[in-house]
Amino acid sequence: MGGGVVLELSINGQMRTLAPAAVDPAMPLLWVVRDVLNLTGTKFGCGVAACGACTVHLDGQAVRSCVTPLSAAVGKPVATIEALGTADRPHPLQSAWIAHQVPQCGYCQSGMLMAAAALLARNLNPSDAEIDAAITNICRCGTYPRIREAIRSAAAALRAAQPRPVPRAAPRKLA
Amino acid sequence: MKRRTLILSGLGGAAMLVVGWGVLPARSRLGSASTLAPKDGEIGLNGWIKIAANGDVLLAMNRSEMGQGVHTALAMLAADELDVPLAKVHLIEAGHDTLYGNVAGFVAALPFHPRDAEPGRETQVVKIGEWLVGKAARELGINMTGGSSTIADAWDVLRVAAATARAQLLGAASLRWRLPVAELSVDDGVVSHSSGQKAHYGELAKAAATTPSGEVRLKEPQQWKLIGRAAPRIDLPGKVDGSARFGLDVREPGQLYAVVRHCPMIDGGYGAVNSDAAMKLPGVERVVRLGPYAGSTAALAIVASTTWHAQQGAQALQVEWRAPPAGTLDSAKILVELEARAREAAKTSGGFAFHSRGDVAQADQAAARRIEQVYRAPYLAHATMEPINCTARVADGKVELWVPTQVPGLARALAAEVAGVREDAVTVHVTYLGGGFGRRLDVDFVGQAVRIALECNGRPVQLVWPRDEDFTHDFYRPAGVALMQASLDAQGWPTALRITSAGDAITPRWMARGIPLLAGPIDLPDKTVSEGLFDQLYGIENQRIAHVATRSGVPIGFWRSVGHSHNAFFSECFIDELAFEARQDPIAFRLALLKEAPRHAAVLKLAAEKAGWATPPPAGVARGVALHESFGSIVAQIAEVTLSNGKPRVLRVVCAADVGTVVNPGIVAQQMESGIVFGLSAALYGRIDIEASTVKQRNFPDYPMLRLADTPRIETYLVPSTRSPGGVGEPGTPPAAPALANALFVLTGNRARSLPLING
Numbered sequence: 001m002g003g004g005v006v007l008e009l010s011i012n013g014q015m016r017t018l019a020p021a022a023v024d025p026a027m028p029l030l031w032v033v034r035d036v037l038n039l040t041g042t043k044f045g046c047g048v049a050a051c052g053a054c055t056v057h058l059d060g061q062a063v064r065s066c067v068t069p070l071s072a073a074v075g076k077p078v079a080t081i082e083a084l085g086t087a088d089r090p091h092p093l094q095s096a097w098i099a100h101q102v103p104q105c106g107y108c109q110s111g112m113l114m115a116a117a118a119l120l121a122r123n124l125n126p127s128d129a130e131i132d133a134a135i136t137n138i139c140r141c142g143t144y145p146r147i148r149e150a151i152r153s154a155a156a157a158l159r160a161a162q163p164r165p166v167p168r169a170a171p172r173k174l175a
Numbered sequence: 176m177k178r179r180t181l182i183l184s185g186l187g188g189a190a191m192l193v194v195g196w197g198v199l200p201a202r203s204r205l206g207s208a209s210t211l212a213p214k215d216g217e218i219g220l221n222g223w224i225k226i227a228a229n230g231d232v233l234l235a236m237n238r239s240e241m242g243q244g245v246h247t248a249l250a251m252l253a254a255d256e257l258d259v260p261l262a263k264v265h266l267i268e269a270g271h272d273t274l275y276g277n278v279a280g281f282v283a284a285l286p287f288h289p290r291d292a293e294p295g296r297e298t299q300v301v302k303i304g305e306w307l308v309g310k311a312a313r314e315l316g317i318n319m320t321g322g323s324s325t326i327a328d329a330w331d332v333l334r335v336a337a338a339t340a341r342a343q344l345l346g347a348a349s350l351r352w353r354l355p356v357a358e359l360s361v362d363d364g365v366v367s368h369s370s371g372q373k374a375h376y377g378e379l380a381k382a383a384a385t386t387p388s389g390e391v392r393l394k395e396p397q398q399w400k401l402i403g404r405a406a407p408r409i410d411l412p413g414k415v416d417g418s419a420r421f422g423l424d425v426r427e428p429g430q431l432y433a434v435v436r437h438c439p440m441i442d443g444g445y446g447a448v449n450s451d452a453a454m455k456l457p458g459v460e461r462v463v464r465l466g467p468y469a470g471s472t473a474a475l476a477i478v479a480s481t482t483w484h485a486q487q488g489a490q491a492l493q494v495e496w497r498a499p500p501a502g503t504l505d506s507a508k509i510l511v512e513l514e515a516r517a518r519e520a521a522k523t524s525g526g527f528a529f530h531s532r533g534d535v536a537q538a539d540q541a542a543a544r545r546i547e548q549v550y551r552a553p554y555l556a557h558a559t560m561e562p563i564n565c566t567a568r569v570a571d572g573k574v575e576l577w578v579p580t581q582v583p584g585l586a587r588a589l590a591a592e593v594a595g596v597r598e599d600a601v602t603v604h605v606t607y608l609g610g611g612f613g614r615r616l617d618v619d620f621v622g623q624a625v626r627i628a629l630e631c632n633g634r635p636v637q638l639v640w641p642r643d644e645d646f647t648h649d650f651y652r653p654a655g656v657a658l659m660q661a662s663l664d665a666q667g668w669p670t671a672l673r674i675t676s677a678g679d680a681i682t683p684r685w686m687a688r689g690i691p692l693l694a695g696p697i698d699l700p701d702k703t704v705s706e707g708l709f710d711q712l713y714g715i716e717n718q719r720i721a722h723v724a725t726r727s728g729v730p731i732g733f734w735r736s737v738g739h740s741h742n743a744f745f746s747e748c749f750i751d752e753l754a755f756e757a758r759q760d761p762i763a764f765r766l767a768l769l770k771e772a773p774r775h776a777a778v779l780k781l782a783a784e785k786a787g788w789a790t791p792p793p794a795g796v797a798r799g800v801a802l803h804e805s806f807g808s809i810v811a812q813i814a815e816v817t818l819s820n821g822k823p824r825v826l827r828v829v830c831a832a833d834v835g836t837v838v839n840p841g842i843v844a845q846q847m848e849s850g851i852v853f854g855l856s857a858a859l860y861g862r863i864d865i866e867a868s869t870v871k872q873r874n875f876p877d878y879p880m881l882r883l884a885d886t887p888r889i890e891t892y893l894v895p896s897t898r899s900p901g902g903v904g905e906p907g908t909p910p911a912a913p914a915l916a917n918a919l920f921v922l923t924g925n926r927a928r929s930l931p932l933i934n935g
Contacts, residue, residue: 024457027483035432035481040424041417043609044482045560046642050875053560081417094415101407101841104849105242106414107421107560107609132884138875140560140610141242142852144886146845 007074011037012083018070025071029063030054032070033080041081041110045138052137055111055118056080062118062134081110084117092161093117096154104141111137116151124159126151204313204332205339206274208384211235211267218380220343222274223336224253225267226383230364230375232259236266237275238329239320239581240410241608241615242849243904244842247408249329251838255401256337256394259364259376261409268604271584273316280324281312284682286702288530289710289804294898317690320581321616321733323806323902326838330899339388346389347382348374356389396836396897405841410607422579422606425566427635431460433627434485435620435640437474437648438496440868441504441730444473446495453477453491458484462492463630468622469589470688470730472648476627482639489641499868501728506554506654506865509727513656513677514549516723521658521675526721527700529709533717535662538671542662546756548749550659551929552741554863555652555734556645556878561609563640565624569594570633574601574625579608581615585689589618593625612853613733617650618689646878647870650732651863653679655741657708659749662717667757671717676745679731680704680724681738698724703733707742707805707909712772713750713765729865735853736905739805743909744858744916744930747801751917752926761800761917762788774833775802775809777894782811782831785892796826799918801910807901808834812851812910814887816918822933823919825855825887830907832891835898843903844891850907851889856880858912860934879934 007018007025009032022036033039033056042065045053049064056065057079058072085091093116096102103109112135119126119134126134131151139147206222213219216228225233234253240246250264257264269275282305291298297305341361348366349356351374359368367373396403413419438445450462458480465474477488520526539545566577567590574594580586583603591598608615624638640648655678662671680701687694701724709720734740754764762783769776779802783789792798795817802811815827830847837843860879864871872878912930920926929935 021457022480027481031481031483034423035483038426039417040420040426043421043560044423044562044639046875047486048642048874048876051560085416087416090416097415098407098411101405101411101845103242103408103411103414104244104845105560105608105610106410106419109414110417113415135883138560138880138882140558140612140853140880142849142881142886143845144852144881144883145848145889147883 007070009070009074009078010076011078012080023070025069027070028066029056029068029070029073029078030065033065039080039082043107043110045108050138051108052115053108053111055114055137057114057118060118060121062115081114084113091117092154092157093120093150096150096157099153100146100150102143102146102150104143108137108139112139112147116147116154119151120155120158124155124162126155204274205336206272210270210272210274212270218384220340220380220384221336222272223333224340226376226380228377230377231263231265232257232364232376233265233267235269235275237269237318238325239605239608239611241320241581241611243846244408244839245320245325246410247406248326248838248842249333250409251401251406252329252333253337255399256334257341257364258361261401261406263364271318271587271603273314275318276312276316277319277324277328278309278312279328280319280322282308283322283324283806284702286529286700286705286709289712318582318584319616320611321613323904323906326900327807327902334393335391338393339391342388342391343383343386344376344379346386347379350386351379351382402838404839406839408842420606421561421609422564422566422577423561423637423639425577425606425637427566427568429634430566431478431631431634431636432480432482432485433463433476433478433636433638434482434489435465435474435476435623435638435644436489436492437472437644439647440496440498441648441865441870442472442499442501443868444497445475446497448475448495449493452493453488456484456487456491459488461630463627465623465626468593468626469619470617470650471619471623474623476623476638478627478631478636486641504727504729504865504868506729506863509729510551510654510656513654513725514551516725517656517658517675517677520677520721520723521660521673524719524721526675526723528719528721529700529705530718530720533671535671535673535717535719538717539662542670543665544663544667545660546663546752547658547660548752548928550657550745550748552655552744553861553930554654554729554865555857555861556649556863556872557612557614557734558646558875558878558880559610559612559614562642563614563620563645564638565621566635566637567624567628568633568635569625569628572596572600575604576601576621576624577604577606578621579606579615580618580621581608581611582618582689586618586621589622590625593622594629612735613737614649616685616689616733642875643873646872646874650730652734652740653681653729653731657742657745659745661753663756669715669753669757672715673718674708674720674746675723676705676708676742677723677725678704679727679729681731681733684731685733703738705738705742707739707803708746710804711746712775712804713768714771715768735850736805736908739803739905739909740857741930743801743803743805744912747803747910747913748916748926748928751913751920765802775804778802778809778811778831778833781892781894782813782829785831785890786813786829788813797918797921799914799916799921801913801917803909805906805909808832808903808906810847810906810910812914814914814918816915816922818922823859823915824885825915827888828911828914830889830891831894832906833894833896834903834906835896835901837893838900840893843893846903847891847907848889850905851911852881852886854908854911855915858915858930858932860931862931862934
């Protein structure tokens with residue numbers, strides 16, 4: 001039981017103290033997030049890193065929390081779907097997900113969004129092949145075609161919002 | 176068995192015998208305001224609608240949202256008739272009154288041929304059958320979300336309830352202002368008059384509750400503001416920020432977590448259990464022995480402080496598992512047996528004939544040529560993304576459930592039985608379902624959860640099945656075999672079609688588990704075994720479409736599109752074979768056989784046009800087509816397929832559909848896409864193998880499915896229709912496999928007659 005050591009986890013911008021009796025360093029991050037911290041937006045799907053429903057960000061990278069031990073997460077920032085955006089300022093992916101009416105049952109969508117957000121954080125103009133490679137999560141409702149479209153449109157929105165290098169002023173034409 | 180006795184088949188028939196249908200009056204489905212729980216400031220107008228003080232509408236939601244969009248679509252029906260924006264409709268739990276039962280879904284279970292059941296031109300037998308079953312279903316009031324029946328069931332009921340409420344609200348304004356109703360108008364839930372009088376629904380509701388509605392008229396289609404529009408789904412905001420509450424997201428004070436471990440062998444049991452090591456693990460609280468509940472296999476449950484601690488405990492249990500007493504199940508042997516049974520029955524015109532016409536024997540004798548092929552389909556798992564779960568609390572003689580279920584009333588009945596309390600001592604909260612696909616029409620896990628909760632001293636406990644327990648203890652889509660035989664004339668044109676299929680019947684097995692009261696000792700003919708075979712509208716003059724119902728012992732259940740899921744593969748691939756034999760284009764051939772089915776022909780033509788059927792596909796790409804009616808909707812799909820590293824890859828699917836009146840075209844398109852991906856996953860990879868009563872596939876890596884990289888482009892086109900709405904949740908699935916297989920034939924010259932196509 002963590003050798004009686006109090007563990008601290010940085011999650012969604014907050015430090016959370018985990019009682020030694022409640023957790024174990026070997027406990028997958030998924031269950032710490034869901035059953036100890038009660039952040040239930042992150043989902044359990046398979047337990048073997050096959051479906052991606054449990055995807056969270058660890059140090060900015062998308063990881064499958066069902067096979068990520070708590071010990072590997074301590075000392076690094078963890079972000080879950082609850083911190084992807086806010087009601088007032090949704091992440092462009094969340095807005096695109098609504099615009100394209102992506103979710104059906106919705107169970108896999110937290111993981112899909114977190115995987116997509118990690119992709120766009122490093123690549124604002126992903127090709128189809130790059131989207132294919134980054135989004136290997138399973139959706140039983142078959143929302144994939146809309147996920148692809150929503151990622152593309154969120155990427156476009158993010159590119160448009162980027163501060164552009166100021167173009168050198170064109171020589172002024174003389175009247 | 177004579178044709179007329181078919182009326183008594185299925186749930187409706189058994190139901191009638193039990194409730195004594197002859198003496199009970201048909202219940203109104205408007206319901207009374209007293210059905211809804213009273214709450215301060217809210218005024219009930221009928222069994223469906225309450226008005227809040229601010230004028231918002233509270234709608235009793237009786238159906239489960241599992242992705243198919245029914246919460247949005249039902250709210251749209253109410254909002255449109257009430258003239259309020261969708262945002263002003265809020266959903267409340269419907270409770271268990273028989274009012275909320277599903278009638279349309281059970282009426283649709285009658286095994287009538289569509290030629291006899293065309294709306295407005297039903298035969299007398301069909302009319303009587305539908306009336307009887309409708310009456311029985313109303314009395315029974317089983318709340319079931321399934322069979323793609325939600326909108327068909329609510330179409331008149333909910334619109335009438337909303338229109339009646341609106342009439343009462345207008346009546347109240349008319350009395351208050353002493354102005355004729357005809358001069359009043361409603362906009363966004365505000366009633367007004369040109370004189371300047373104005374009041375919102377909240378201000379009129381109290382008076383409306385005692386105002387007669389007078390004559391209620393539904394809106395004409397041209398008056399609809401929402402129906403027919405792609406209104407955004409109301410459940411999506413919570414599904415993009417993690418706040419939507421699924422069954423596994425329930426968190427009640429003091430909650431414990433439990434994990435189940437079944438005997439690995441289906442219907443097996445256990446002898447000695449050593450839980451010493453498990454009990455020593457931190458967080459583990461107790462071990463609970465679980466017998467079979469509503470069809471489940473005997474199991475052990477570990478209760479602990481978190482799901483993970485419970486999983487650790489479950490792994491540490493030392494259990495002496497016992498093989499099932501009834502021998503061992505073997506799926507490969509079952510498939511061989513099914514084929515033998517089908518062949519034997521075909522020789523003697525055996526099995527139950529769901530449809531016969533003409534004289535097949537005579538046509539066979541007159542044939543220039545006969546062809547015969549065997550088609551096979553494997554067992555399949557549902558694999559809902561949200562693992563099976565239920566949260567239960569038993570305290571002070573009361574049971575509270577939080578459960579993702581398609582049948583809350585059946586969940587309540589089983590919970591009451593297990594806890595030994597009356598049904599009205601059980602409260603059921605239906606959460607969002609992380610997929611249903613028919614798996615959540617079973618309530619085995621509810622029985623387990625209540626049994627565990629009985630041991631938890633009043634604390635709530637959340638039972639979850641690890642993924643391997645889900646794959647190995649599902650109620651599987653039954654395996655099926657069909658012997659397809661056709662007689663051809665000298666030109667290769669089909670003159671007779673004989674289909675003899677074999678497989679287990681789902682409905683009687685499901686009823687025995689979920690509604691034991693209605694399960695009889697004899698299996699009546701179950702439409703689901705032959706749906707998609709006997710009800711085809713192709714104009715082949717002589718037909719005998721029969722089924723041999725078997726009992727293999729494998730637990731089987733309803734799986735998205737049920738019998739159509741494999742029967743469409745059998746029938747639409749065989750029709751393609753017949754087109755090939757007749758040296759005809761597959762679409763031209765089908766159209767020639769559909770002269771008396773103009774709606775089907777229109778759907779097929781639309782698909783052909785949108786897919787560019789007349790223009791050849793690029794080199795290395797082939798197109799395949801399938802057309803199939805299920806759940807009141809007709810769907811054609813054209814798949815464009817290529818080979819990639821020798822394996823089929825679907826590039827594009829063009830889908831055309833006639834789903835009757837469209838409530839929300841956005842949701843219809845979503846459901847077609849969903850059904851296609853579901854159908855393609857099964858067609859390419861889906862198989863459950865059972866050896867020594869043990870299921871071999873244990874998790875997603877063993878049971879592959881389409882991922883984003885494998886998913887084709889999908890386009891959906893709708894044929895305009897003014898008929899009442901058909902289903903949309905399932906009809907997209909059946910044509911996917913045959914469209915793909917028919918394209919593969921063009922591509923390779925080899926005809927695949929067994930599923931799955933890759934993982935076979």
